[in-house]
Amino acid sequence: MSTLKAGAKAPSFTTLNQDGEKVSLKDLAGKKGLVLYFYPKDQTPGCTTEACDFRDNFARLKKEGYNVVGVSKDTVKSHQKFIEKQELNFTLLSDEDGSICEAYGVWQLKKFMGREFMGILRTTFLIGADLKILKVYPKVSVKGHVDEILGDIKALGKK
Numbered sequence: 643m644s645t646l647k648a649g650a651k652a653p654s655f656t657t658l659n660q661d662g663e664k665v666s667l668k669d670l671a672g673k674k675g676l677v678l679y680f681y682p683k684d685q686t687p688g689c690t691t692e693a694c695d696f697r698d699n700f701a702r703l704k705k706e707g708y709n710v711v712g713v714s715k716d717t718v719k720s721h722q723k724f725i726e727k728q729e730l731n732f733t734l735l736s737d738e739d740g741s742i743c744e745a746y747g748v749w750q751l752k753k754f755m756g757r758e759f760m761g762i763l764r765t766t767f768l769i770g771a772d773l774k775i776l777k778v779y780p781k782v783s784v785k786g787h788v789d790e791i792l793g794d795i796k797a798l799g800k801k
Contacts, residue, residue, distance in 0.1 A: 645747050648777055652678070652769045653745035660721035660734045670733065671771050674707030677791055679766040679782070680748045684716045684724035684734075692764070692784045693730055699788045700731050706795045707771075713737050714762060768794060 646653075656666045670676055679696070681689045696703075696710050703710055710732040716724070721734040735742070743749035743762055752761045766779040768791060777794055779787070 646767070646775055646778060648775050650775050652767065652773050652775050653742075654773070655742045655745065657742060658718050658736050660718060660725055660736075662718050665733070665735070667773060670709055670711050671769065671773065672704065672707050672709035673771065674795075675709075675771050675776065676769040677703060677708050677710045677766060678713065678746075678769055679710070679764075680713045680743060680746065680762050681764055682762045683714060684720045685727070688764070688784050689714070690728060692782070692787065693724070693728055695784065695788045696732060697728065697730050699792070702792060703788075703795075706792065706799070708768075708795060709733075711735060713742055715740055715743065766791065 652667060654667045656664055659665050681692055683689055693712060700710055712732065713735045715737050717738060718736045721736055724730065725734060737743055740749055746765070746767065748763045748765045749760060750763045751758055752763065764782040766782055766787065767775055768777040770776050776798060
C-alpha cells in the first residue's frame with residue numbers, strides 16, 4: 643500500500659505519453675485536479691474493464707474539472723494499441739523504468755496463485771489543482787470505482 647496520504651504533495655514526474663510526447667504532472671491537471679490511476683498491464687481483463695469505465699465516464703469527470711491519466715510500465719507503443727483497441731479518450735503514461743510507480747509507492751510485492759512477484763498495485767490518486775493529494779484509493783476494486791471517485795469529488799465540492 644502506498645505511504646502517500648491525503649494532504650501530501652503529489653510526487654512530480656516527467657515521462658512520455660502514448661504519443662511519445664514528454665509530459666509532467668503539472669501539465670496534466672484539469673481545472674480542479676487530476677485522477678491519476680496506476681494499473682498493472684495494457685490489454686488484460688481487469689485493466690481493460692477499468693480503462694473502459696474511465697473512458698465511459700470521462701465526460702462526467704471533465705465536467706467536474708478533473709482530468710484522467712493512467713500509468714503503467716507498458717511501452718508507448720503498447721499504450722497506443724490499447725487506446726486504439728479500446729477507443730480510450732484520455733492520456734496513458736509510460737513508466738518503463740518504474741520511477742513513477744516507486745515514487746507513488748505502488749510497485750510492491752504481489753501474490754497470485756501461490757506465486758510472489760513484484761508488480762503494480764492497482765491504486766488511484768485524486769489530486770487537486772494545487773497538486774496535493776486529496777484522496778488515495780488503495781487496492782482498487784474495478785467495479786464501481788469511477789462512481790466512488792465521482793461521489794468523493796462531489797463531496798469535496800460541497801466542503
